[in-house]
Amino acid sequence: MDEISLDPTSPEFTARRAEARKALDALDPAKNLEMRGGAADDPLRRDWFEAVYARAQNDPARVPWANLAPHPLTKAWVGAQVKGIAGLRALDVGCGLGDNAECLAEAGAEVTAFDLVEAAVEWAKRRFPRTTVDYRAGDLFAPPADWRGKFALVHECYTLQALSAPLLPKALAELSSFLAPGGKLLIVARARGEDAEAEGPPWPLPPSIFTEARRQGLKPLSIEDIEATADVGRRHWRALLGRADEP
Known part of the structure; x- marks a missing residue:
């Protein structure tokens, strides 16, 4: 991966997060009406959470809740x-x-x-x-x-x-x-x-x-x-x- 910002307050990090969030929402059966029919088979949304980390490719900006600091x-x-x-x-x-x-x-x-x-x-x-x-x-x-x-x-x-x-x-x-x-x-x-x-x-x-x-x-x-x-x-x-x- 090219050098990227790992500062959660930086515009670059924020932009990567927004891009990832849009793509992840499209995959989330809890948000995507067309996918809700299968949500009953995965009530914990395990498949979606696994997709979050798989798609992140070691970029924490692409994990919506990863702010690299304690809450x-x-x-x-x-x-x-x-x-x-x-x-x-x-x-x-x-x-x-x-x-x-x-x-x-x-x-x-x-x-x-x-x-x-x-x-x-x-x-x-x-x-x-x-x-x-x-x-x-x-x-x-x-x-x-x-x-x-x-x-x-x-x-x-x-x-x-x-x-x-x-x-x-x-x-x-x-x-x-x-x-x-x-x-x-x-x-x-x-x-x-x-x-x-x-x-x-x-x-x-x-x-x-x-x-x-x-x-x-x-x-x-x-x-x-x-x-x-x-x-x-x-x-x-x-x-x-x-x-x-x-x-």
Whole structure:
């Protein structure tokens, strides 16, 4: 590949991303009306996610969610932990190219990170050859049995919003199942009003997601409704949840 900009703020990077996004939308059964008939056979859109990484050809600009840095809301939360997260066993869900997982690891957590797409996992390993993160390919809906009740911190950034509404209850139940006693789930996602039109994917999450979380064994400990800023261009939730069976 010729020399290209890897600065996500550069016009060149932005242009490559826009070009790739247009092509990827045309392949996405969730966006392409002509392809929706086959979407029921692939509810996780695995084929589409695999196509994203295959078509990227090692150019992160062509992976729409790859900004080569931790999400600002994740990074700020990790940095604000007065007691720290050093030594905590943490799980990063939908790790992509690894930036959020590495942020947790740099803070001292013992991190396992997984993604639905093997190519994403291998790319993350190449980017961070000296990492302490245990990167794996995996499916949120078919996790290893030994993950149940094992993690003090579970981090989910942009995975829930990539799922259609019928999958959200099961996804929340799976996230809840990973928490050890006293464990916490950190959710970072785009937000919308309850009655706002949800065009996607991604599908911004409405406030009722936290009502559903309660039904799936989770209780909100803090919910931040964050308006668009220079760092975060859209309204977001940053929410910390714990196990509902704990006081």
